[in-house]
Amino acid sequence: MASTITEKILAAAAGEALVRPGQIIEAPVDLALANDITAPLAIAEFEKAGFERVFDPARIALVPDHFTPNKDVKSAEQARKVRAFACRHGIVNYFEVGRMGIEHALLPEMGLVAPGDVVVGADSHTCTYGALALFSTGVGSTDFAAAMAWGHVWLRVPESIKFVYHGLPGRYVTGKDLILDTIGRIGVDGALYMAMEFTGEAIEALSMDGRFTMCNMAIEAGGKCGVIAHDEKTAAYLATRPQGSRARTAGEVFASDPDAHYAQVVEIAAAEVRPTVAKPHLPANTAAADELAGVQIDQVVIGSCTNGRLEDLHQAAEILRGRTVHPNVRLIILPGTQQVCLDAAADGTMRTLIEAGAAFSTPTCGPCLGGHMGILAAGERCVSTTNRNFVGRMGDVTSEVYLASPYVAAATAVAGHIATPEALGRQFAGGGCRCGCGGAGGCR
Amino acid sequence: MIMEGTAHKFGRDVDTDVIIPARYLNTNDPQELARHCMEDIDAEFVRRVRAGDIMVADENFGCGSSREHAPVSIMAAGVSVVVAASFARIFYRNAINVGLPIVVCPPAAREARQGDRLRVDLGAGTVENLTQGRSYAAEPFPPFMQELIDRGGLLPYVKAKLAGKGQA
Numbered sequence: 001m002a003s004t005i006t007e008k009i010l011a012a013a014a015g016e017a018l019v020r021p022g023q024i025i026e027a028p029v030d031l032a033l034a035n036d037i038t039a040p041l042a043i044a045e046f047e048k049a050g051f052e053r054v055f056d057p058a059r060i061a062l063v064p065d066h067f068t069p070n071k072d073v074k075s076a077e078q079a080r081k082v083r084a085f086a087c088r089h090g091i092v093n094y095f096e097v098g099r100m101g102i103e104h105a106l107l108p109e110m111g112l113v114a115p116g117d118v119v120v121g122a123d124s125h126t127c128t129y130g131a132l133a134l135f136s137t138g139v140g141s142t143d144f145a146a147a148m149a150w151g152h153v154w155l156r157v158p159e160s161i162k163f164v165y166h167g168l169p170g171r172y173v174t175g176k177d178l179i180l181d182t183i184g185r186i187g188v189d190g191a192l193y194m195a196m197e198f199t200g201e202a203i204e205a206l207s208m209d210g211r212f213t214m215c216n217m218a219i220e221a222g223g224k225c226g227v228i229a230h231d232e233k234t235a236a237y238l239a240t241r242p243q244g245s246r247a248r249t250a251g252e253v254f255a256s257d258p259d260a261h262y263a264q265v266v267e268i269a270a271a272e273v274r275p276t277v278a279k280p281h282l283p284a285n286t287a288a289a290d291e292l293a294g295v296q297i298d299q300v301v302i303g304s305c306t307n308g309r310l311e312d313l314h315q316a317a318e319i320l321r322g323r324t325v326h327p328n329v330r331l332i333i334l335p336g337t338q339q340v341c342l343d344a345a346a347d348g349t350m351r352t353l354i355e356a357g358a359a360f361s362t363p364t365c366g367p368c369l370g371g372h373m374g375i376l377a378a379g380e381r382c383v384s385t386t387n388r389n390f391v392g393r394m395g396d397v398t399s400e401v402y403l404a405s406p407y408v409a410a411a412t413a414v415a416g417h418i419a420t421p422e423a424l425g426r427q428f429a430g431g432g433c434r435c436g437c438g439g440a441g442g443c444r
Numbered sequence: 445m446i447m448e449g450t451a452h453k454f455g456r457d458v459d460t461d462v463i464i465p466a467r468y469l470n471t472n473d474p475q476e477l478a479r480h481c482m483e484d485i486d487a488e489f490v491r492r493v494r495a496g497d498i499m500v501a502d503e504n505f506g507c508g509s510s511r512e513h514a515p516v517s518i519m520a521a522g523v524s525v526v527v528a529a530s531f532a533r534i535f536y537r538n539a540i541n542v543g544l545p546i547v548v549c550p551p552a553a554r555e556a557r558q559g560d561r562l563r564v565d566l567g568a569g570t571v572e573n574l575t576q577g578r579s580y581a582a583e584p585f586p587p588f589m590q591e592l593i594d595r596g597g598l599l600p601y602v603k604a605k606l607a608g609k610g611q612a
Contacts, residue, residue: 040472041516049600049603066469078471123509138534139534139537140511140538140542141512142542142599143538146599188457188504192530371467391462392484393466397484
C-alpha cells in the first residue's frame with residue numbers, strides 16, 4: 001500500500017510493515033535533544049522518577065544555546081545543572097560555550113542526524129531537520145526525560161499535507177518567503193498535528209540552507225514535522241559532514257509513493273510569491289513586504305535557527321555591501337554556529353556586515369525569545385529573520401516583531417523602514433547610493 | 445474527578461510565550477512561574493484567579509514554544525482544568541505529562557463567558573455551564589492517552605516498561 005515518506009520512516013522505526021495516520025506507535029529515537037531552558041526541567045523529572053542512567057550517552061545532545069553565554073545568575077545556575085548532568089552521564093554531544101551553536105543549526109552541521117532518523121527535541125523548532133528526509137519533532141521536557149531513560153518515544157502517526165511549489169521563485173524570494181506565504185495561506189493551526197511535506201520545482205531548486213529554513217517553521221502552522229525528499233543536494237550536504245559522523249555513516253533514504261494519501265494537497269505558484277513579511281502578532285499575519293514601506297523600524301535581527309546559516313549571512317551582505325545601516329536602526333547578526341562565524345570571517349562576509357554598522361554576536365537564541373542581546377523597549381519595532389512574532393516575544397509587551405527574510409531584513413536596516421532590495425535599488429537610483437553604481441546594483 | 449470553578453476566558457491561538465514569557469524561564473520553580481502566568485495578555489489574571497478555577501480558550505491553545513513551564517505555571521496558578529476548542533500538539537502532550545487536566549470541547553469553549561460558573565466531570569466526560577444552564581459532552585481521549593493519564597503520566601508508564609525489561 002502506498003505511503004508518505006513520514007509514514008515510511010515511522011513504520012521502519014517501529015518495526016512495522018505499514019503504519020497509518022492516527023495509529024499510536026512506540027519508536028526508538030536516533031537522537032534526543034534539549035537546551036539550557038528545557039533540559040533543567042527534564043533533568044529534575046528524570047531524577048525525581050529515579051532513573052539512574054541514560055539509554056545511550058552518544059544519542060543525546062545537550063546544547064546550552066538560549067540564555068548563553070549566561071545572561072544572569074539564574075541562567076548560569078540552569079546552565080550549570082545541564083553541564084553537571086552531561087558530565088555525570090558522559091553525554092558525548094554536550095556543546096559548551098565556544099563550541100556551542102544554535103541547536104538546530106548545529107546538529108545537522110555536525111552530522112548528528114541522518115536521513116530516515118527519528119529525532120525528538122525539547123524545543124519546538126526540532127522540526128528543522130526534516131530537510132534531511134527524516135522525522136523530527138518538538139516535545140516537552142518530560143517527553144525528553146522519558147526518551148533519555150527509555151530510548152523511545154510514543155508518537156501518533158500524523159496525517160500529511162503535501163505542498164507543491166510549481167515553477168521557480170523570483171529574485172530575492174527565499175525559502176523564508178515561501179514558508180511565510182504558506183503559513184499565511186493555511187493559518188497558525190492549518191497543519192495542526194500533521195506532517196508538512198514540501199515538494200515541487202522550487203523546493204528542488206532551494207539550497208539546503210533554504211530547506212532548513214522552511215522545515216524550521218512547520219511548527220508555526222501547528223505542524224508536527226516538516227519534511228523534504230532526499231536528492232543530490234541532500235547527498236552533497238551529508239557527504240561534507242565530519243568524518244565518521246552519523247550523517248556520513250548511517251541513514252536510510254525513504255520517499256513518498258506517487259499514489260500516497262494526503263489529507264490535503266496545496267499547490268502554490270512559486271513565481272507569484274513575493275518577498276513576504278509576517279506582521280505582529282502571528283506568523284500567519286502575512287503581507288507583501290512592499291506594501292509595508294511606511295513601517296518605521298528600530299531594530300533588525302538577522303540570524304537564529306531559522307536564518308542563521310551562511311547563505312543567510314551572504315544574502316544580508318549582498319544588500320549591505322557598500323551601504324550603511326540607517327542611523328535610527330540597530331542591526332544585530334546572530335550566526336547559527338561557530339563554523340558559520342569562521343566561514344563568514346574567511347570570505348569577508350563578517351567584515352562587510354560590521355563595516356555596514358552591524359553588531360556581530362556569538363551564536364545564541366538571545367533576543368529571538370526575549371532572552372538577551374537585543375531586547376525591545378516599549379513600542380519599539382523590529383524586523384527579524386526569526387520565527388515568532390507573538391505578543392512580547394522579543395521584549396516589552398507593547399513592542400512589535402515583523403518576520404522576514406535576510407534580504408528584506410537587510411534592506412530594511414538600510415532604509416530605516418520595511419523595504420525590499422528592489423525598493424532599496426529604486427531609492428538609491430535617486431542618487432543615494434554611495435558606491436557610484438547609481439542604484440544599478442553594481443555595488444552588490 | 446469533578447472540578448467546579450469560575451471561567452477565565454481567552455481567545456484563539458494563545459501561545460506559550462504569553463502563558464509564561466521567556467524572560468521568566470531562567471527558573472523552573474512552579475510558584476515563581478505561577479506569579480507571571482498569562483501576564484502579557486492579562487496582567488490581572490494571577491490576582492483574579494482562585495484555586496480550582498477553570499481556564500477556557502478557543503482553538504489552538506498553547507501554540508508555539510515547547511516550554512513545559514507553560515502547563516506548570518497554569519497548574520501552579522491554581523487552575524484545575526483547561527477547556528479549549530483545540531490544543532496545539534506539544535502543549536497537549538505536555539499537559540498530560542505534567543498532570544494538568546485538559547478537555548477538548550469546542551461548543552463549551554465557544555459559549556462560555558468570562559466569569560461563568562463551570563463544572564467539569566473528567567470521568568463522565570462532561571462540561572456543565574452552571575451559569576447558562578447548559579451541558580456538553582467533551583471529546584474522549586484516545587485510549588493510549590487515557591492509559592497514560594490513568595497511570596499518572598508518562599514517566600510512571602516508562603518506569604513500568606523498563607522494570608518489565610529489568611532495566612530500571
